[in-house]
Amino acid sequence: MSVIAIDLGHRFGRVARFGPDGGPAVTTAELTVDGVLDPVRVLPRLLGSAPAAGDVPATGPDRTAVLGRPVSDGREDELRYVVERAGLDVARVVPDPVAVALHYQAIAEGVDHTVLVCDQGATRLDLSVLAIAPDLTVHLVRTRSLRLGGDDWDAALAADLAGRLPDGVDAMSAAESLRRALGGSDRATEFFDDATGVRHEVALERSDFERAVAPLREQFLVGVAEQLTIAETAVDTVLLAGGMCAAPERRAEIEALPAAQGLTVRCDRPELAVVLGLLTLHDFGVLRVVTGPAVRSGPGFAGLDTGYPRVAVDPLLDPEPAGAAATDPEPGAGCPRVEDPEPAARQGSSSTGTDAGRARQTTAGRHDGAFEAPESEADRGSSAAPPSTDPPPPTPPSTDLPHPEATYSHPQSAEPPYTPPSYTDAPSTPSPEFPATPPTGSPLDPQAVFAVPVDQLQTLRRGDHLLVLWAWPAGALSARVRWRREGSVAGAGPERGDDVCRRRVYEHDGGFDLAVGRGAATVTVEALVAELGDGCEGASSLLVPAAPTVVAYEPSVRRRFTGRAASVTFTSETGCDLPEVRIVHSLGRFRPTSMAEGNVLHEVPAQRLAAGTPLTVEFPLPATRGPSWLVCFPADADADTDSGIDIRPTALHRLRVT
Structure with missing residues (x-):
């Protein structure tokens, strides 16, 4: 394709x-x-x-x-x-x-890190923090947008060139031409025609350019340093995008920031980062993009109704009209949103008694650009939630869009207004038992259906939740999902559940989310079809093992009179038996991946690790030159697998200790 x-x-x-x-x-x-x-x-x-x-x-x-x-x-x-x-x-x-992160291959299964995307184009500088989870979920944590783009660079340079340009030459166009011609050289020369057609030569020295744009460069670096400092989870990589970040000195300036010491700054065709990243989307069938809770408008925030967290704008650089701020129209704005992968409108799947179903009804049905049909009282039933207070569907998009930066008018389109589609799926109801097939007239579907197995049934763990994935048989528009816990856990919630997943909701969410806890569970999925065809009735089942207990560790180094001393702190949210661990010290630019790639400096004996109580070990660190790493490995390569313990660092970049 x-x-x-x-x-x-x-x-x-x-x-x-x-x-x-x-x-x-x-x-x-x-x-x-x-x-x-x-x-x-x-x-x-x-x-x-x-x-x-x-x-x-x-x-x-x-x-x-x-x-x-x-x-x-x-x-x-x-x-x-x-x-x-x-x-x-x-x-x-x-x-x-997210497209920029795809371009730099920062998103991959099993990857868990936080990146800062610096996208500086012609009009704006967008600083976005992305938290990337191992299950291909990208969380758009925060975005700050400054009106600090190439046009501002050109305006500052045009002011510095005042009096040096021939009469009749547009100062902004001349400044842009000189800036691009300068590039990474020390001097640039361009020719411009005055009002009478006479050609004049204008030169730009590197020193003059640096003096003119110095305040803007400082504001750019301050904005980047601020995002690196205030990030709740430490940023380990900075990704550059936009034409302005193609300047040769931009990467070096960020690497020199105190807040960026030890971080990776990547710059590869930044002006094409977005469009090249979009081309790789076909490789990420289950990629989920989740936004954080919307920030209420207030001083210092622009009232941008984009469906994303409100974008913080520096009031000194980007003053907005007094009426620009707007309150969040959604009562559920505190819930995360999931980006819609299809143009069609979605209707959230109603729950059948599980927490996951209720969560999907709250979040999956509210997404950018979604149009939902109103639901009648008869459709909701007596046990449904109160009537939705979601805002009405948006009006057809107009080509006349006011914006504080726009200096031109937009004529009205002659096309007929766009009428979005609507859907009226009947809600599902809980079933206390697990019959082999739904009875005729069941609210699962408006007609008698057959239950057939699905193909490629698999699950991905996300904490206490499972993302269930499968291949839909031809003609199936809904599926029945059942689960039960293997073994009882006190206070762990329901031991089993039964839900119905609509295909549109499944494709919108990138899978089916189940809140089953961290223990082992059996998941059964059967697709519902109107005609049996050549297949046979039945269901597909999968036993999901319990999630391993995570033991996080973080090394640190301190200087003493007798030399350097290192310490490693182990923590776990749940109590567990920590296996014997060896702390390996390795030299070089690359992090070691096994004990053979370094020297064992300290051995941590097997012991009981209490929930939430840190365990800290200290040992001397030899003097070295250049970068070095401290990485923990189980003494027995199969210890973490056999014992159900996953030993992992709090952040990969913190393993680099020099």
């Missing part, structure tokens, strides 16, 4: 797809109007200028598009609407910082 990736920015638009040689083919166009605020006028021209994406077939998989969404101004419903009008099927919309 050939996927078309579309990245609409304020000043530049990019379209990419895989070429005949298997590599990405990217087309970049400078926009005459704001692409984020007026995609209706921009997108058709952008697609027409891209040879790889210009000829879109009427049907087939080559019509699939993935979209990037700016965290500060982008509106998902409008992006979907415009792209679908252009004849493409929208497979998914993801925030730009």
Whole structure:
């Protein structure tokens, strides 16, 4: 399948797809109007200028598009609407910082770290903190947006060039040309025609440029350092994106910050980071993008109704009108949101008595760009929750979008208004027993159904929850999911559950979420189809082993009169028997992956580790030159597997002790 990736920015638009040689083919166009605020006028021209994406077939998989969404101004419903009008099927919309993380391969199964994405384009600097979980869940923790882009650099340089430019030359255009020509050199020269057509030579020295933009550079570095300092979970990697971050000195400036010492700063084709990251989305079928709770508007926050956490704006750099702040219209704004991977509207699955079902009804049904049909009292039943207070469906997107930065008007579109689809799935009801097949007339489906096994049944653990995944049989629009605990745990909640999963909700959430605790459980899934066909009735079952007990450790180094002393602190949320552990010291740029790659400095004997009580061991650390690491390994390579103990660092970058 050939996927078309579309990245609409304020000043530049990019379209990419895989070429005949298997590599990405990217087309970049400078926009005459704001692409984020007026995609209706921009997108058709952008697609027409891209040879790889210009000829879109009427049907087939080559019509699939993935979209990037700016965290500060982008509106998902409008992006979907415009792209679908252009004849493409929208497979998914993801925030730009997530696409950047995909470009740098920072998202992978089993990876658990926190990154800061610095995206500086023509108009804004977006600083986004992403928490990446091992189960391919990306949490958009926080985004701060500053009006500190390339246009501000050009304005500062244009003010410095006042009096040196010929009459009739646009100062902003001249400043942009000189800035780009300067690049990493010490001097740049450009030629400009005055009002009479006479050509003049204008030179720009590196020292003059640095003096003109010094205050802006300082504000950029202060913003980055602030995000690195206030992050609840320590950031271990900084990812650069946007045309302004392509400057040769940008990476070195961040690496020199005290708050960035020991961190990894990555810069690889930053101007194409978003669109290249979008092309890799097809490799992440279960990628989940979750946003944190919305921040209430107040002083220092812009009232951006984007569906993401409110974006903090520096009031000195980005003053907003007095009426810009807005309160959160959703009563459930404190709940996390999950990005919708499909353009269709979703209706949250009603619970059948489990906590997971109630959570999905609260969160999965509320997502960006979703349109939900009203539910009648008869549909809800006597045991349903109070009527929803969600805001009404959004009005059709308009091409006349006011924005404080816009200096042009947007004509009204002559197209008919967009009418979103609606769905009226009947809610499911709990079943106290586990019959082989649902009875005729059951609220599981409006007609008699057959229960058939599913394929590729698997689960991914996320703390006390399981993400259940399977391949849907042809014609199945819903499935029945049952689970039971293996072994009783005091105070662990219900021992079994029975729920119904709608296919639309499953595809929206990237799987089916079950709150089953950390113990072993048996999960049974059967798809519901109207016609049995050549298959047979039955169900697929999977025994999920108990989650291992996590023992986190963190090394530290202190200097003493007799030399350096190292300490390692072990903690666990639950009590466990810690196996014998060896602390290995290794030299070099790369973290050791086994005891053979370093020297054993200390052995921690097997002992009981109380819940929440830290265990700290100290030992001398030899004097070394260059980077070195302290990593803990079980003395017996199979000890952590056999004992159900997972020994892992609190953060990978903290293992580097020099």
